[in-house]
Amino acid sequence: MKNLGLYINGAFQDLKSNVMLHIISIVSIALSLLVIGSFGLFFNNINHVVDNWKKGIKIIAYFHRNVAEQRILDVKTQVLLQKGVQDVTYVTKEEALDYLKQRMQRQKGLFENLNQNPLPASLEINIKTSIKNWEEIEKLAIRVENIPEISDVEYGKGWLDRITAFIGLIKLTCSSIGVLLLVTTFFVISNTIRLIFYSRREEIEIMRLVGATTWFIKAPFFIEGIIHGFFGGIIGLGILYALFTLLFSQFLPLWSLNIFQPHFFSMVQCSYILISCMIIGWLSCIVALRQFLKV
Amino acid sequence: MKIFHCFKRNAFKKFYISEPFKPVNKNITIMYRLKNEYIIQMFHVFKRYKDVDVINDITLNVARNEFMFISGPSGAGKSTMLKLMYKGENLSKGQIIIDNLNLVRIVKHNIHVLRRKIGIVFQDFKLIPTKSVYDNVALVLEAKGCSRKSIKQKVESVLTEVGMDKNMHHLPPSLSGGEQQRVAVARAIVGEPKIILADEPTGSLDPESANIILKLLNEFHLNGGTVILATHDRSIIEGTDKRIVYLNQGRIEEIIN
Numbered sequence: 001m002k003n004l005g006l007y008i009n010g011a012f013q014d015l016k017s018n019v020m021l022h023i024i025s026i027v028s029i030a031l032s033l034l035v036i037g038s039f040g041l042f043f044n045n046i047n048h049v050v051d052n053w054k055k056g057i058k059i060i061a062y063f064h065r066n067v068a069e070q071r072i073l074d075v076k077t078q079v080l081l082q083k084g085v086q087d088v089t090y091v092t093k094e095e096a097l098d099y100l101k102q103r104m105q106r107q108k109g110l111f112e113n114l115n116q117n118p119l120p121a122s123l124e125i126n127i128k129t130s131i132k133n134w135e136e137i138e139k140l141a142i143r144v145e146n147i148p149e150i151s152d153v154e155y156g157k158g159w160l161d162r163i164t165a166f167i168g169l170i171k172l173t174c175s176s177i178g179v180l181l182l183v184t185t186f187f188v189i190s191n192t193i194r195l196i197f198y199s200r201r202e203e204i205e206i207m208r209l210v211g212a213t214t215w216f217i218k219a220p221f222f223i224e225g226i227i228h229g230f231f232g233g234i235i236g237l238g239i240l241y242a243l244f245t246l247l248f249s250q251f252l253p254l255w256s257l258n259i260f261q262p263h264f265f266s267m268v269q270c271s272y273i274l275i276s277c278m279i280i281g282w283l284s285c286i287v288a289l290r291q292f293l294k295v
Numbered sequence: 296m297k298i299f300h301c302f303k304r305n306a307f308k309k310f311y312i313s314e315p316f317k318p319v320n321k322n323i324t325i326m327y328r329l330k331n332e333y334i335i336q337m338f339h340v341f342k343r344y345k346d347v348d349v350i351n352d353i354t355l356n357v358a359r360n361e362f363m364f365i366s367g368p369s370g371a372g373k374s375t376m377l378k379l380m381y382k383g384e385n386l387s388k389g390q391i392i393i394d395n396l397n398l399v400r401i402v403k404h405n406i407h408v409l410r411r412k413i414g415i416v417f418q419d420f421k422l423i424p425t426k427s428v429y430d431n432v433a434l435v436l437e438a439k440g441c442s443r444k445s446i447k448q449k450v451e452s453v454l455t456e457v458g459m460d461k462n463m464h465h466l467p468p469s470l471s472g473g474e475q476q477r478v479a480v481a482r483a484i485v486g487e488p489k490i491i492l493a494d495e496p497t498g499s500l501d502p503e504s505a506n507i508i509l510k511l512l513n514e515f516h517l518n519g520g521t522v523i524l525a526t527h528d529r530s531i532i533e534g535t536d537k538r539i540v541y542l543n544q545g546r547i548e549e550i551i552n
Contacts, residue, residue, distance in 0.1 A: 006437055017425065203423045209381070210482065211410035212438035 010220035025192040029232025032185040189284035229281025340389035351545035367542035373525035414483030418495035422467040473504025
């Protein structure tokens with residue numbers, strides 16, 4: 001630890017003397033981060049969209065025809081007490097018909113011949129935003145459906161299920177590509193360090209001859225790996241941010257429809273990414289040096 | 296920290312052949328003296344490359360504060376013998392004990408314990424061409440973990456001793472062979488080793504530079520150090536009062552005291 005300054009100094013001296021090799025390593029980290037980060041950013045925003053959709057999800061529970069008003073109010077209270085329910089609105093048969101008439105103003109004639117209101121009374125159940133799991137929504141719907149007064153339950157399961165499955169598939173594909181890229185980056189850095197080590201093998205041999213410990217020889221390389229990760233991470237995130245800003249400024253009118261607000265990574269996420277890059281740089285060094293400094 | 300220190304000391308115990316002890320009778324006193332008298336002990340040492348014994352059954356003791364020459368024709372095994380001493384090569388058979396360290400038991404990641412007892416001078420200097428003279432010499436002390444202040448003090452003093460203080464900021468390739476070898480000697484002695492192993496240190500030098508190097512090594516010897524110098528140059532060993540070990544085909548042919 002007391003030689004830390006010496007190791008850092010040694011690492012920076014080596015950075016200066018092998019500029020091209022270090023640039024290759026840094027650029028490979030930056031490019032990999034750019035691709036992996038794009039996937040991450042895409043999923044981050046897709047998750048936002050899905051969350052927004054989920055916020056709008058309602059369960060509509062239809063009553064049987066002959067349920068008394070008082071009983072409906074009891075069921076409303078019962079549903080309100082269920083886990084995950086934000087609020088419940090009771091829609092009477094008349095309100096439902098009025099709403100339908102409003103929506104179908106052009107086909108007003110259809111309603112003139114109606115002897116009685118065919119629409120059932122219903123409860124509109126808003127779900128808490130904290131519930132993101134489909135299974136929980138499904139369980140809630142089943143619990144409501146099991147109430148004897150309820151004849152049917154409706155929630156947008158079908159289409160949202162399909163979208164979630166589709167996103168899952170894309171996630172899996174992108175994660176696989178991401179892992180492959182990560183492994184490639186790992187080997188690129190590892191080989192770069194190996195090349196640097198090879199170019200300095202005489203110097204390292206001399207160090208060993210004068211009594212340097214293995215750690216004394218390795219430490220500057222570890223620091224170099226961490227520096228690669230740090231600069232690669234900074235450059236990668238910088239380019240990603242620039243592209244993100246450019247892309248969304250170009251398509252601003254589309255997003256102004258308020259479908260959703262695009263988000264870049266938060267500061268905490270950026271720090272995690274940077275730390276991960278530094279760890280990758282460091283691990284690559286360990287792998288590279290294990291071969292050369294086998295004891 | 297204290298626990299770690301103890302652990303470290305115990306860890307090294309395994310390749311030290313003995314702990315200092317108080318002799319209880321006369322016979323043991325003689326044995327102890329003998330053990331301590333020799334800084335290098337080689338017992339039936341063999342080094343085999345493929346099917347050839349480059350070092351063939353060498354048993355040799357080197358006393359503390361001795362200046363010894365190893366001579367012989369090219370390919371006699373001089374360099375290999377020195378390599379075995381600083382564990383640049385592993386021996387095939389036998390035992391080598393250097394200042395109570397059993398070389399067979401030292402694993403590679405603890406080799407620095409041995410190397411810090413030894414200064415090595417090579418025919419081709421083995422200086423780092425991209426580091427200045429000062430940095431080359433300072434490397435030994437940096438590896439030991441000395442403070443910057445003491446490194447500066449010691450390096451400057453040693454470079455003055457070898458007459459290279461004016462060139463301390465030069466890079467080795469800009470120096471003559473003799474100057475580079477003086478830097479190599481400075482690097483060998485700066486860590487205050489007990490032994491210097493010199494492998495043909497004058498091999499590529501003019502007679503004047505060679506004399507300076509020999510003088511420096513002799514000074515180290517006069518200050519209490521042990522020097523083993525391998526050379527095939529008869530002019531260096533002619534008329535010397537020091538022990539000369541002649542090697543031929545990996546065997547000791549003759550020892551002249």
